[in-house]
Amino acid sequence: MMAFTLSPDGTYTMPPSTAGTWSWNQTSPSGGILTLNYDTVTVTQTFHNSMYFSIEFTDANTATFTDPASQLSDTIRKQ
Numbered sequence: 001m002m003a004f005t006l007s008p009d010g011t012y013t014m015p016p017s018t019a020g021t022w023s024w025n026q027t028s029p030s031g032g033i034l035t036l037n038y039d040t041v042t043v044t045q046t047f048h049n050s051m052y053f054s055i056e057f058t059d060a061n062t063a064t065f066t067d068p069a070s071q072l073s074d075t076i077r078k079q
Contacts, residue, residue, distance in 0.1 A: 003015065022034060023035045033068075037050050
């Protein structure tokens with residue numbers, strides 16, 4: 001399971017210790033691409049990385065997150 005919290009200021013956190021910036025690119029009336037940017041620091045350099053998620057909103061309470069690379073997906077519903 002992966003959990004993250006998006007903040008309105010364009011930052012996010014992902015336990016236990018990942019943080020970075022996020023952006024949203026609307027690609028249709030009911031969805032788009034969420035990009036999470038983060039850095040991986042090594043002894044010799046810093047790698048700049050990104051994770052991408054396709055998000056499709058079915059209705060006001062349901063969204064499907066899909067990893068475009070693996071095509072793995074999960075649907076979340078507001079309780």
